[in-house]
Amino acid sequence: MTVWLESIFIRSLAVLSEPDPYKRLRLSDGGGAAQTHPYKNMPGILTTKDSIPPFPTDIPTIPLLLISYDLLTRPIGDPAGDEEKKRMFQACHELGFFYLKDLPVNSESMWDLADEFFGYSQEEKDKYDMGATGNYFGYKKSGAFVIDKKGTLDRTEFLNISKDQVLGVDPNPAPQPRVVTENPVVLKSFMTGCHNVVEAVLRTLSIHLGLNPEFLGNLHRIDRLGGDQARFTRAYPPPEGVSPMDPNTMAHTDYGSVTVLFNRLGGLQVLTPGNKEWLFVKPLPGTAIINLGDALVKMTGSVLRSNQHRVVTPPAAQAQCIRQSIVYFSRPDNDVRLAPIPSPLVTQEMKDASQNPEDYPTSGEWISNRVKSRLQVNYKGEESYTKGLKVLGGIIRYRMPDATDPPLHSLLLLGGLSTRMRTPKFLLQIPPTHCPLYAHNLGLLRDLTGDRTCMSLRSTQSPFLDLKYIDGVDYVYDKPEWRDIGPAGGLLSAHQKVPDATWLVLAVDFPLVAKEALEQLVEAHKNTKTPVTCFYNHEGFEEPLFAIWTPDALETLKANVADGKTGPAFTVRHLLGRKKGQGPTDIPGYIQPNHKKWLRNANTPDEWNNVVKELGREEETVERRVNQDQTLFLRTGGSKHKDSVSQKDVEEGLERAIAG
Ligand SMILES: O=C(O)CCC(=O)C(=O)O
Numbered sequence: 061m062t063v064w065l066e067s068i069f070i071r072s073l074a075v076l077s078e079p080d081p082y083k084r085l086r087l088s089d090g091g092g093a094a095q096t097h098p099y100k101n102m103p104g105i106l107t108t109k110d111s112i113p114p115f116p117t118d119i120p121t122i123p124l125l126l127i128s129y130d131l132l133t134r135p136i137g138d139p140a141g142d143e144e145k146k147r148m149f150q151a152c153h154e155l156g157f158f159y160l161k162d163l164p165v166n167s168e169s170m171w172d173l174a175d176e177f178f179g180y181s182q183e184e185k186d187k188y189d190m191g192a193t194g195n196y197f198g199y200k201k202s203g204a205f206v207i208d209k210k211g212t213l214d215r216t217e218f219l220n221i222s223k224d225q226v227l228g229v230d231p232n233p234a235p236q237p238r239v240v241t242e243n244p245v246v247l248k249s250f251m252t253g254c255h256n257v258v259e260a261v262l263r264t265l266s267i268h269l270g271l272n273p274e275f276l277g278n279l280h281r282i283d284r285l286g287g288d289q290a291r292f293t294r295a296y297p298p299p300e301g302v303s304p305m306d307p308n309t310m311a312h313t314d315y316g317s318v319t320v321l322f323n324r325l326g327g328l329q330v331l332t333p334g335n336k337e338w339l340f341v342k343p344l345p346g347t348a349i350i351n352l353g354d355a356l357v358k359m360t361g362s363v364l365r366s367n368q369h370r371v372v373t374p375p376a377a378q379a380q381c382i383r384q385s386i387v388y389f390s391r392p393d394n395d396v397r398l399a400p401i402p403s404p405l406v407t408q409e410m411k412d413a414s415q416n417p418e419d420y421p422t423s424g425e426w427i428s429n430r431v432k433s434r435l436q437v438n439y440k441g442e443e444s445y446t447k448g449l450k451v452l453g454g455i456i457r458y459r460m461p462d463a464t465d466p467p468l469h470s471l472l473l474l475g476g477l478s479t480r481m482r483t484p485k486f487l488l489q490i491p492p493t494h495c496p497l498y499a500h501n502l503g504l505l506r507d508l509t510g511d512r513t514c515m516s517l518r519s520t521q522s523p524f525l526d527l528k529y530i531d532g533v534d535y536v537y538d539k540p541e542w543r544d545i546g547p548a549g550g551l552l553s554a555h556q557k558v559p560d561a562t563w564l565v566l567a568v569d570f571p572l573v574a575k576e577a578l579e580q581l582v583e584a585h586k587n588t589k590t591p592v593t594c595f596y597n598h599e600g601f602e603e604p605l606f607a608i609w610t611p612d613a614l615e616t617l618k619a620n621v622a623d624g625k626t627g628p629a630f631t632v633r634h635l636l637g638r639k640k641g642q643g644p645t646d647i648p649g650y651i652q653p654n655h656k657k658w659l660r661n662a663n664t665p666d667e668w669n670n671v672v673k674e675l676g677r678e679e680e681t682v683e684r685r686v687n688q689d690q691t692l693f694l695r696t697g698g699s700k701h702k703d704s705v706s707q708k709d710v711e712e713g714l715e716r717a718i719a720g
């Protein structure tokens with residue numbers, strides 16, 4: 061072993077065997093690192109505004125939008141201001157992170173307060189420990205949080221200072237460290253400045269969510285009890301054996317609404333939504349980094365995004381520095397329930413969610429639970445950690461409705477011969493209106509797609525249709541080349557008729573389908589942008605005949621049909637990349653219906669009777685229906701008494717019926 065290797069080896073051993081992490085850090089300091097900070101025995105370099113080593117120019121960073129507070133706060137109608145608001149909303153929808161300049165906040169003195177606080181003895185700081193009950197104000201020492209399911213400890217200490225404490229809103233103030241009691245002016249100025257930023261952001265969001273401009277701001281009142289807080293954070297360079305890319309803080313989304321973050325050193329990383337790469341956020345002097353938290357995600361059904369981020373050792377020359385940050389976290393007032401807000405953009409899924417406010421946690425409960433789940437003292441192994449850690453943001457994401465989306469067409473498939481039902485399904489009468497099933501489903505489609513509504517049928521079916529139901533509805537017969545391939549023939553014939561159209565396809569035999577089902581599908585399609593968007597049933601099977609098919613998807617279907625793969629389900633799986641044996645959950649394009657009944661099929665008289673019962677009209681059975689109206693029954697000479705009829709019987713029956 062060379063002398064060089066040996067000395068490193070011996071030093072590492074000494075480092076690793078030292079139980080105190082702070083001493084370990086000092087040992088690992090190698091004796092060479094500058095100790096320019098005023099506090100004794102502290103590893104790493106304490107920087108000031110003017111002594112920050114440069115952020116490297118050769119590493120990839122995330123190109124956040126730079127938004128101007130001045131422009132943002134111009135009155136509605138000011139062209140530059142309106143444009144800035146639009147850019148900010150887009151950033152909040154797509155990433156949930158942006159830079160903000162022209163700030164109305166003085167953060168300079170806060171860095172000095174942070175230096176002062178972290179310079180206190182450990183014993184002094186521990187007096188203000190935030191405890192384990194879900195309280196989120198006070199001091200958290202390094203290692204009090206668990207950052208992954210294995211139980212790894214975090215490496216950041218912080219002090220959270222309550223807005224309500226500083227501004228005198230809290231009727232029961234808690235004891236505070238000297239740095240807080242002695243600096244009310246600095247803290248008040250910082251907090252009110254940051255709250256102004258939060259209000260400007262919330263106002264812009266409210267406007268773009270189609271709400272009263274003050275809607276969200278009214279849920280975040282500076283004079284109401286809430287979880288708003290200023291935070292000083294500090295992390296030391298990593299001890300030996302810890303890689304600079306091992307996070308100091310866990311990958312997380314913020315809990316609250318709007319976070320105003322001041323960084324001088326690098327280290328903050330954001331997980332990019334598309335390619336899931338961690339990219340550094342480069343600190344820009346004179347700006348704050350603004351990011352959204354989960355409360356806004358919950359209240360908007362993910363129209364707004366809270367993106368995952370984490371903190372690692374600052375890059376390159378900054379790695380030896382003590383990393384501090386100054387933050388202001390805003391949350392909805394404690395008594396606000398995190399229920400969907402009445403914005404037209406809030407997704408249908410959220411609108412279908414419970415209307416009872418009691419079903420949603422209050423902001424206060426939500427934050428408290430999230431904090432508890434992160435504490436090391438509450439860590440009970442991998443499984444419970446993962447369960448307790450319901451990270452909401454950054455997972456679900458919806459695309460905004462796009463004004464340039466071409467209008468949707470819809471196609472009702474009247475279906476083939478319903479041999480097992482003994483009467484054509486499309487003619488079954490649906491209580492309570494007793495209109496035939498095709499008319500009922502056509503009505504739902506027409507409400508959605510107007511004169512872009514079409515039926516796929518056979519010529520033998522048309523005489524049974526009642527003009528009053530189909531007036532103005534287009535129709536398409538299967539092209540000869542696709543006549544015998546089942547429903548794919550209907551889809552391809554419609555595609556050939558209007559090649560540019562995206563079709564919402566619905567088979568006639570979903571008797572319990574509702575308007576909300578179509579809306580859920582449309583909304584999902586707008587957001588996933590997959591070539592086909594398809595419900596799956598409770599057994600996990602796709603329903604390709606209750607789906608949205610784009611022209612591209614129909615071209616693929618055409619090619620597959622030419623290849624002998626005539627089942628539309630095959631093409632759906634092919635297009636959405638569903639492998640054999642794989643469940644549909646989490647595959648974009650596969651949609652679980654909000655109500656199971658929407659996908660109920662009826663293939664036999666018994667199944668139909670059950671549907672009828674479900675609709676509350678027990679007497680409206682198939683037998684009665686059949687006996688009542690012989691023109692709708694397949695007059696097959698005695699087949700009434702059989703359990704089933706052959707395909708030939710049905711064809712003949714239909715022909716006889718048409719003939720008179
Ligand atoms: O220190 C930073 O740059 C970010 C800290 C952070 O993400 C947080 O405290 O939530």
Ligand SMILES: [Fe+2]
Nearest residue numbers: 312313314369
């Ligand atoms: Fe954060």
